[in-house]
Amino acid sequence: MRKAIFIIVLLLLVLLVESSLRPYNAGAEEVIKKSEVLNIGRCVEIALKKQPNIIAAANTLKASQSKVGQASANYYPQVDLTSGYSRENPVSRTNHNSVNDYSGSVTLKQNIYDFGKTSTQVDIQSLNADSSKADMDNVTAQIILNVKQAYYGALQARRTREVAYETVKQFQSHLEQAKGFYEAGTKPKIDVTKAEVDLSNARLNLIKAENALRVTKVILDNAMGVPSAPEYVIEDNLSYQKYNIVLKDAVDKAYQNRPDLKSTIAKKNAAGSSIELAKKGYYPTLTGNASYNRTGERFPLGEGWEAGVTLSFPIFSGFLTKHQVEESEANLNVLKANEELLRQNIFLEVQQAYLNLKEAEERIPAAELVVKQAQENLELANGRYAAGIGSPIEVTDAQVGLTNAKASYIQALYDHKIALTNLEKAMGVR
Numbered sequence: 001m002r003k004a005i006f007i008i009v010l011l012l013l014v015l016l017v018e019s020s021l022r023p024y025n026a027g028a029e030e031v032i033k034k035s036e037v038l039n040i041g042r043c044v045e046i047a048l049k050k051q052p053n054i055i056a057a058a059n060t061l062k063a064s065q066s067k068v069g070q071a072s073a074n075y076y077p078q079v080d081l082t083s084g085y086s087r088e089n090p091v092s093r094t095n096h097n098s099v100n101d102y103s104g105s106v107t108l109k110q111n112i113y114d115f116g117k118t119s120t121q122v123d124i125q126s127l128n129a130d131s132s133k134a135d136m137d138n139v140t141a142q143i144i145l146n147v148k149q150a151y152y153g154a155l156q157a158r159r160t161r162e163v164a165y166e167t168v169k170q171f172q173s174h175l176e177q178a179k180g181f182y183e184a185g186t187k188p189k190i191d192v193t194k195a196e197v198d199l200s201n202a203r204l205n206l207i208k209a210e211n212a213l214r215v216t217k218v219i220l221d222n223a224m225g226v227p228s229a230p231e232y233v234i235e236d237n238l239s240y241q242k243y244n245i246v247l248k249d250a251v252d253k254a255y256q257n258r259p260d261l262k263s264t265i266a267k268k269n270a271a272g273s274s275i276e277l278a279k280k281g282y283y284p285t286l287t288g289n290a291s292y293n294r295t296g297e298r299f300p301l302g303e304g305w306e307a308g309v310t311l312s313f314p315i316f317s318g319f320l321t322k323h324q325v326e327e328s329e330a331n332l333n334v335l336k337a338n339e340e341l342l343r344q345n346i347f348l349e350v351q352q353a354y355l356n357l358k359e360a361e362e363r364i365p366a367a368e369l370v371v372k373q374a375q376e377n378l379e380l381a382n383g384r385y386a387a388g389i390g391s392p393i394e395v396t397d398a399q400v401g402l403t404n405a406k407a408s409y410i411q412a413l414y415d416h417k418i419a420l421t422n423l424e425k426a427m428g429v430r
Contacts (some may be wrong), residue, residue, distance in 0.1 A: 034230040038239065043224055047147045050225030057136040062134035063131075064125070071121040077110040092394050103295040112309065115283035116125055120276055126268035134266060136302050137259035141425055148421040150220040155238045156414040158215040158222065163406045164202070170378075171199040177385070178392065190373040191392045197395050238413045240364050243420055252428055254346050257428025261346065264339045273334040278328045282320035285312040346356060351424035360416035367409040372406040374398070 031046055032038070038046075048054055083104040111118065175195040181187035221229045256259065290307035314321070381398035384390025424430070 031226055032232055034228045034232070036232045037235060039235045043151055043220070043234070044144050044147050047143050047224045048140065048227060051143050052225065053139050054136075057132075057139040061129070061132040061136050063128040068122060068125040068129055070124040071118070074111050074114075074118040075120075077108055080217075081105075081108075082107070088386045099302055099400050100297050101295070101299070102299070103293070104301070105291055105293040107291040108289065109376055110288045113278050113289050114284040114285040117277065117280045117283075117285070120280065121274055124273045124277065126271045126350040127266045127273065131263045131266035131270065132257040134263035137337055138263065140190060140401055140429065141259060141430065144430060145421060145425045146223045148217065148222070150223040151234060152238065152417045152421070153412055154213070154216040154220050154234055155236055156410055157209070158236070159238065159410045160407060161206070161209040163403060163410070164206040167399065167403050168202045168206050170201065171195065171202045172386075174179055174382075174392075174395055174399075175199050180194060181388075186388060193197065194392045194396070198399070208329055223320050230379060238410070238417060240361075240413060240416060243357065243423075245354075245423075247351065250350050250354055250423065251347055253429060254350050254425040255343065259428060261339070261342055261428075264342055265334065268335040271328060275325060275328040278321060278324040280423065281314065281324060283319070286311050317380050349426040350423070354428045357416065357419035357423055360419050363412040364416060366410070367405070367412040370405045371402070371409050374402040378402045 012134060081104075084101075085103075086101045087098055088101065089098045102397040175192070175198075178187060178191040178195040182192050183261075184190060219226075221227050288307075288309045288311060290305070291301070292305045294303045295303040296302045378395075378398040378401070381390055385392065385395050
């Protein structure tokens with residue numbers, strides 16, 4: 001009996017674990033279909049739906065927008081409904097009867113005039129909401145940057161793997177050629193041995209390149225927020241397209257578009273309004289109130305009402321308002337300094353990305369020319385070796401030179417894409 005109960009409990013636990021895992025994997029399948037071809041726009045789209053950072057930023061914005069409504073609540077009347085019951089046994093030598101007390105009331109309170117305190121609070125919370133919106137845009141920009149970097153990294157790894165595979169094929173062909181010459185008695189055994197060593201090294205490099213490609217796929221999955229994504233294919237857009245912009249225009253766009261700068265400016269404006277709010281602590285507030293009451297020892301209860309206005313004027317609060325104003329002014333100065341620092345960092349970031357972009361643009365045609373020259377050099381080395389006048393070292397050096405040239409060309413293309421991505425991020429351009 002105990003054994004049967006144990007088996008049933010075990011089966012229930014297995015089913016529970018499977019049911020808890022199934023929605024997560026199914027979610028990844030729903031976002032990305034197996035063997036789907038993804039372009040960079042599709043990858044960004046997935047990330048902006050699935051990344052936890054964007055979800056957190058969206059809810060932070062929602063919370064900030066709710067605070068605007070909270071600050072606006074003082075515009076509206078405040079209505080309270082209360083009721084109560086108490087039983088009292090008075091201390092008396094002559095009367096020991098208990099007394100019941102029933103009560104109920106409706107109270108209405110309305111702010112009439114507070115010298116702009118409520119409106120200033122609403123303005124401050126609205127500016128904070130604008131800051132949260134800019135923060136969300138900044139999170140979005142960072143997610144896009146991460147996805148693009150991972151995407152281009154995967155393309156670079158795939159092209160590098162292809163070069164490594166071509167190198168293996170070239171050395172395999174050279175080994176077969178060396179064996180043929182050795183069997184014909186025209187080349188020594190050392191040529192075959194060297195060709196075998198070259199082929200083994202090429203295969204090791206291919207293994208590394210294949211693993212690097214798998215790693216970049218994992219990084220891209222994580223950047224998109226779908227770590228359990230099925231196998232998919234990404235489009236190869238690692239091609240070169242010139243990006244025309246001058247440094248001054250790039251800096252101007254950055255100052256105009258950068259969400260982190262917009263967030264800092266909104267916080268600075270909110271701090272300025274906070275000074276005005278703190279100063280309003282010197283001013284009175286005028287409120288109106290009205291209430292309707294029913295009370296008594298037994299039903300029906302007696303009824304009454306009252307209405308009036310209250311003017312509250314702060315006479316002395318222990319210099320509280322003075323210190324609150326000083327605090328707000330200090331916070332404003334901090335944010336002004338942060339804004340200036342951010343502007344300097346933006347200028348530096350734009351300059352670096354711009355210079356890296358120009359450097360990569362200059363490297364691409366030079367690297368492409370080196371690939372052509374290395375290809376010609378390999379053809380000449382193979383021809384010399386086939387004619388019996390070249391050495392295997394020439395072939396090896398030429399093949400290594402071609403592999404390195406192709407790797408440099410791929411690196412230049414990748415660096416150009418990354419520099420352009422970083423420049424767009426620095427300018428606040430999506």
